[in-house]
Amino acid sequence: MEASPETKQPEKEVIGVFVCHCGTNIGGVVNCEKVAEIASQIPGVVVSKDLKYACSDLGQEEIRKAIKEKGLNRVVVASCSPRLHEYTFKNCVEGAGLNPYFMHMVNLREQCSWVHMKEPELATGKAANLVKMGIERSRLSTALSPREVTVEPSCLIIGGGIAGIQAALDIGDKGFKTYLVEKEPSIGGHMAQLDKTFPTGDCAICILAPKMVEVARNKNVEMLSYSEVVDIQGYVGNFTVKIRKKPRYVMEEKCVGCGVCAEKCPVKVPNEFDMGFGSRKAIYVPFPQAVPLKYTIDRENCLHFKTGKCQLCVKACVNEAIDHKQEPEEIELKVGTVIVATGFDVYTPTRKGVYRYWEYKNVITALELERLINAAGPTGGHLVRPSDGVEPQRIAFIQCVGSRNLKIANKYCSRVCCMYAMKNSQIIMEHSPDAEIAIYYNDIRAFGKGFEELYHRVREDYGIEFIRGRPAKLTKDPVTENITIRAEETLLAKITEREFDLVVLSVGLIPNPGTAPVQKMLSLPVSDDGFLAESHPKLRPVETAIEGVFICGCAQGPKDIPDSVAQAKAAASAASTLMIKGKHIVEPLYANVNEELCVGCGLCAELCPYHAIEIAEKDGQSKAVVTEALCHGCGTCAAGCPQHAINQLQFTDQQLMNELTAALAAKNSAGGE
Amino acid sequence: MGEVEKVFISGLREKLIEDKVITEQDLVPEFASEIIRYGGKDVMTCLQCGNCTGVCPISLKIEYKTRTTIKYCQFGMKSHTLSTRWVCATCYRCYEHCPADLNPAELMIALRHIAVREGIVPPFVKTAASNLLRYGLTVKPDEAMLKEREQLGLPQAAITKPGWERVKKDINTIIETTKYDRLLGITNKEEGE
Numbered sequence: 001m002e003a004s005p006e007t008k009q010p011e012k013e014v015i016g017v018f019v020c021h022c023g024t025n026i027g028g029v030v031n032c033e034k035v036a037e038i039a040s041q042i043p044g045v046v047v048s049k050d051l052k053y054a055c056s057d058l059g060q061e062e063i064r065k066a067i068k069e070k071g072l073n074r075v076v077v078a079s080c081s082p083r084l085h086e087y088t089f090k091n092c093v094e095g096a097g098l099n100p101y102f103m104h105m106v107n108l109r110e111q112c113s114w115v116h117m118k119e120p121e122l123a124t125g126k127a128a129n130l131v132k133m134g135i136e137r138s139r140l141s142t143a144l145s146p147r148e149v150t151v152e153p154s155c156l157i158i159g160g161g162i163a164g165i166q167a168a169l170d171i172g173d174k175g176f177k178t179y180l181v182e183k184e185p186s187i188g189g190h191m192a193q194l195d196k197t198f199p200t201g202d203c204a205i206c207i208l209a210p211k212m213v214e215v216a217r218n219k220n221v222e223m224l225s226y227s228e229v230v231d232i233q234g235y236v237g238n239f240t241v242k243i244r245k246k247p248r249y250v251m252e253e254k255c256v257g258c259g260v261c262a263e264k265c266p267v268k269v270p271n272e273f274d275m276g277f278g279s280r281k282a283i284y285v286p287f288p289q290a291v292p293l294k295y296t297i298d299r300e301n302c303l304h305f306k307t308g309k310c311q312l313c314v315k316a317c318v319n320e321a322i323d324h325k326q327e328p329e330e331i332e333l334k335v336g337t338v339i340v341a342t343g344f345d346v347y348t349p350t351r352k353g354v355y356r357y358w359e360y361k362n363v364i365t366a367l368e369l370e371r372l373i374n375a376a377g378p379t380g381g382h383l384v385r386p387s388d389g390v391e392p393q394r395i396a397f398i399q400c401v402g403s404r405n406l407k408i409a410n411k412y413c414s415r416v417c418c419m420y421a422m423k424n425s426q427i428i429m430e431h432s433p434d435a436e437i438a439i440y441y442n443d444i445r446a447f448g449k450g451f452e453e454l455y456h457r458v459r460e461d462y463g464i465e466f467i468r469g470r471p472a473k474l475t476k477d478p479v480t481e482n483i484t485i486r487a488e489e490t491l492l493a494k495i496t497e498r499e500f501d502l503v504v505l506s507v508g509l510i511p512n513p514g515t516a517p518v519q520k521m522l523s524l525p526v527s528d529d530g531f532l533a534e535s536h537p538k539l540r541p542v543e544t545a546i547e548g549v550f551i552c553g554c555a556q557g558p559k560d561i562p563d564s565v566a567q568a569k570a571a572a573s574a575a576s577t578l579m580i581k582g583k584h585i586v587e588p589l590y591a592n593v594n595e596e597l598c599v600g601c602g603l604c605a606e607l608c609p610y611h612a613i614e615i616a617e618k619d620g621q622s623k624a625v626v627t628e629a630l631c632h633g634c635g636t637c638a639a640g641c642p643q644h645a646i647n648q649l650q651f652t653d654q655q656l657m658n659e660l661t662a663a664l665a666a667k668n669s670a671g672g673e
Numbered sequence: 674m675g676e677v678e679k680v681f682i683s684g685l686r687e688k689l690i691e692d693k694v695i696t697e698q699d700l701v702p703e704f705a706s707e708i709i710r711y712g713g714k715d716v717m718t719c720l721q722c723g724n725c726t727g728v729c730p731i732s733l734k735i736e737y738k739t740r741t742t743i744k745y746c747q748f749g750m751k752s753h754t755l756s757t758r759w760v761c762a763t764c765y766r767c768y769e770h771c772p773a774d775l776n777p778a779e780l781m782i783a784l785r786h787i788a789v790r791e792g793i794v795p796p797f798v799k800t801a802a803s804n805l806l807r808y809g810l811t812v813k814p815d816e817a818m819l820k821e822r823e824q825l826g827l828p829q830a831a832i833t834k835p836g837w838e839r840v841k842k843d844i845n846t847i848i849e850t851t852k853y854d855r856l857l858g859i860t861n862k863e864e865g866e
Contacts, residue, residue, distance in 0.1 A: 400722075400772070493726075
């Protein structure tokens with residue numbers, strides 16, 4: 001082995017190297033004994049061992065013993081990804097009295113053995129080089145101490161659907177101040193629009209309304225309906241939130257929700273809550289169970305705003321609650337934690353598709369059907385078809401519309417469509433037992449509790465027909481407006497054509513348009529599918545990459561009501577954990593500005609994705625100032641600084657150069673071999 | 674036993690004994706990778722929704738089904754798939770509609786490549802290819818056709834035009850260089866017919 005690259009203070013570092021087999025994960029490919037042997041010859045290395053499982057109690061004990069016996073002041077653990085066990089090993093060395101930031105991890109599993117499974121010799125060489133690089137880098141490690149920030153005991157919940165409501169109830173009940181922000185005039189979200197819920201058939205609004213009322217009554221929950229979050233600044237424990245309360249033109253404290261104003265209002269417009277089938281007035285509540293039960297004037301359609309004349313509602317209101325001059329109001333809040341529960345929207349079939357949703361009146365979406373079969377809906381629960389108002393007898397459901405389709409870039413399964421199609425066909429059959437229902441599906445996904453039973457029930461009790469095939473063509477009879485579906489019944493390998501009175505498209509779920517602005521304000525990562533990304537798909541399901549910010553419900557991905565509620569409770573619990581402790585430890589891996597070199601050009605402030613850098617005056621000169629709690633240690637500023645004035649702690653320029661020099665030295669020697 | 678046979682099985686005996694089970698001997702396990710090598714890269718991705726069959730103009734008319742062909746390929750039933758894949762018109766409608774963004778038409782072309790290399794070439798393809806080699810056209814205008822053209826006042830067919838010999842020679846060079854003639858087993862000798 002050649003001499004390692006120049007080392008600044010070889011006499012000072014006492015290095016221990018531990019190469020982990022990870023069972024056969026690493027040891028099955030990489031010759032760990034050889035790697036440890038190579039490392040042992042590097043100056044400064046006094047212990048170099050291979051361990052079966054470094055993370056096990058035995059392995060950790062081995063590391064602690066070496067630190068104590070040999071007086072190690074640097075520990076290099078060559079094992080898995082730091083994401084998995086960095087914390088374990090930091091704890092381990094701290095237990096032996098060493099500052100945890102003197103522990104450096106080298107990834108031999110994800111970045112070596114798993115990707116080079118078929119080339120064990122080359123993998124061993126690479127592993128040795130990676131370890132050398134790690135050793136050289138660890139020489140310049142410095143002792144760091146984590147910092148503590150206080151956590152404001154209050155929580156902001158964005159989105160008043162079932163997930164947001166549940167999270168607000170849980171946190172409010174724990175005694176923390178909670179702000180529930182909803183952009184619509186009423187909380188309730190999409191669940192309020194549904195008729196019944198699968199698989200049990202509970203009426204959606206009947207189980208939701210009590211929760212809506214409860215959250216309104218909860219002393220700790222402050223409901224901010226018809227409001228939007230416009231700005232969020234700050235960091236875990238200390239967020240400053242700006243909320244814009246849109247004008248209802250009705251004073252909330254005076255309105256009692258009697259509805260006399262709406263009776264008098266002369267303007268009738270389609271009700272968005274009923275998917276445009278029913279109508280509402282220009283002064284309205286979206287649905288009778290709305291919370292808060294306060295009327296709202298829809299500015300676009302109100303005659304007063306259009307002509308300046310009509311004052312009928314003002315005259316009708318005995319409480320003098322109506323004020324056409326109301327202005328938007330801005331509220332500023334300080335909160336310690338944030339829960340994003342911005343939910344979903346349903347996919348709107350495009351003109352590109354073959355289902356002709358835009359053209360054929362008798363092709364409707366599932367959410368429209370929900371309103372048409374809802375007892376509180378525009379038809380009082382009596383299903384009629386849009387073209388002629390006649391009760392349809394032959395009904396087809398088409399599954400996977402806007403889901404599992406690469407042509408429209410929605411690759412994912414929306415997880416609820418199979419079940420709601422079955423649930424809705426059951427409701428239709430209960431109302432009109434003579435109806436004939438066919439479900440065109442690709443695969444049936446009935447994975448949840450009680451789902452398979454519902455799948456069985458709709459076939460056994462109602463004779464719902466399942467046709468396995470994706471419809472290829474829909475045609476409309478010009479006279480009757482009936483729809484003919486052509487599809488291959490793939491299980492028969494025959495092309496079939498059948499006529500239906502009504503076709504329901506089981507549309508998938510997409511991220512709510514309200515999510516994007518919130519995502520930008522908080523710099524939240526987004527998954528491939530466009531929904532918000534959780535910190536870890538299995539083990540940190542409601543946490544995000546931004547500390548103190550949690551996600552739940554359909555904002556994170558399509559899911560049904562039980563899953564949304566469970567996730568809301570998880571997010572509430574995670575947020576409460578922070579608030580109960582009242583303080584939070586922040587990793588000290590932030591950017592450090594060398595003020596002598598900094599010229600205050602401001603490039604770093606522009607580059608920072610977390611708004612953590614500001615340019616401030618110091619002794620008459622502009623200098624970059626890092627808000628450490630906001631800094632995520634991504635290193636963008638350090639790489640961008642033209643003056644090399646910013647150092648990323650644990651990733652300093654010198655450390656990276658050391659690592660690089662070791663890599664290049666290794667490459668040169670490898671070339672000779 | 675004799676009576677049972679007479680009543681229930683009678684003449685079917687031979688048919689009943691014949692095995693209707695597809696066994697491993699009927700399958701070619703590397704078939705999918707072979708198809709992928711010839712450009713049908715989507716073969717294993719198909720999840721059999723049947724949209725391609727529904728939009729296929731050929732599947733509407735005959736017992737060919739786009740989706741089942743893909744299934745046979747996934748399964749490795751090579752002998753079954755190689756004979757009839759020439760019915761695909763490669764109109765690419767299946768590709769246009771496939772929700773998984775696959776291209777079944779390319780798969781059909783890959784099957785043709787494989788079939789030809791296995792020596793399975795339908796007569797009509799052979800005829801068209803031989804015509805190309807001999808006359809520079811896939812459809813050779815015969816005496817009757819030439820006469821009709823003349824009567825209708827249409828211009829001369831290409832093969833009777835002066836200078837066509839050079840075009841033919843060029844086509845021949847391409848065919849010989851690419852070994853297309855040997856691949857299809859065709860010659861430009863008339864007596865070969």
